[in-house]
Amino acid sequence: MSDADDAITDFSRRRLGVDGVTKTVYVAGSGPAVVLMPEMPGISPDVLRLARWVRDAGFTVYLPSLFGVDGAYPTASGGAEVARRACVSAEFRAFAGGGTSPVTAWLRGLARLAHTECGGPGVGAIGLCFTGNFALTMALEPAVIAPVVNHPSLPLDDPAGLELSDEDGRAVRDRLKRDGLKVLAYRFDDDRWCTGQRFAAYRALLGDAFDGRVLPGSAANTSPPPFFREVVGTPHSVVTAHLVDQDGHPTLKARDEILAFLTDRLLGK
Template sequence: MEGYEVRRFTAALRGGERVTHDVYARGEGPPVVIMQELPGIGPQTLRLADRLVEAGHRVVIPHIFGPLGRVSMVGNMVRVVCMRRYFKLFARNESSPAVDWFRALCRDVRDRAGVAGVGVIGMCLTGNFAITLIGDESVLAAVASQPAMPIVLGEELHMSAAEVEAARDHLDACGPMLAFRFAGDPGCTAGRFAAIDAALNDPEHARIRLTVLPGRGHSVLTLDFVDEAGHPTHEALESVLGYFRDKLSAP
């Protein structure tokens, strides 16, 4: 994590329990919070952070679990299963308590930067969190990449009815957000996108732009990203950078 500033941030989970995690930050400009995916904060996530910094953003990466700087799929799966007070892996029609901690962080980052709101990227385990967080006034732009919860229940939502309504209302005010998945991804299925579409979008009004990439990958912006012009993942990243540029730039 060379070049990153680090600080401790404490906030409450649902139910009142206060927890503390390290938060890493680098760069200058409109802030974007990257919520780590299940494989962890590995080189691929740091490469995504580099691209955002190069595009003129301050990147904020909270460290919730796992080793830093490398991927630990099996080890992190065990850690997440043990973190039941954070992640409700199989919960439908409600979000995980971790969302409340991330919401508090987004508000803190917004206030520290003195901006109207921040951007967020959620991936895999945290992909659904981005959709919930867009319902908060501190978040002006959100990207949900391969939202994977609730696990197994591929046609269900990891959001309460109240969270869906808040997301719809805020997206009406700030404009649509982005979501990505691979066509053959068994972790984020077509049924998951259909459920999100039914909950968030109307026939004449897309509050969330759902993009399906060809292939059987999973991590659109990190592990399965191919940095070649014209590649679907490269085009996805370019659309993310353009989206944040439009939504977060000072008027």
């Protein structure tokens, strides 16, 4: 695995405003839109690898910069500092009792904008780690019809908690049922940041609309970047830092399942 930064030269770097707030968003591809949110500590080379896979599968990827240094290889010290800042940011609710993170309202607006620009039946949303649950909350936006929740780590201090207010939880549940939507989700079985208790809580809220898939931790890449090895310290990032890019590997199968889910929902294939 390379330990170099990614210059992100194959994406358009746009400044997009939603409800008076402007953020940098990297955009590439053609076809229906998929909003891919970065994991901690930011838009890493592994997150960009996933973005390119989604792009190459026939979608327009919108990759918003929410924290960290765009394209940076995840070092232990740098990544830990990004995580500390995000945990106290007003945009995020990292701990139990905080309810829904305010940044999700901006992300829903981004999904509306992306749908307007790209057309198609709707928008996909992929959350990772710190942003994992955001993909579910984004389903409050009618344009979002293919939410993918990967190893959601919030709230950090409650293994059985969901990063959702009770009101938003009910609204998401009702929307999924009304429109016949499914939520695809992934975790490793021994992930201490995204536990079986959390997946059980999703299942209790969403019922059969929640398709939670669990991979053995033994399948995780054993040589992830330093942030994941030294700070995360457990199998965690199924389709990014802990993915093993080998044919037939369980993590690569998970990637293929996600692409198939997006293709079915957004391309009707």
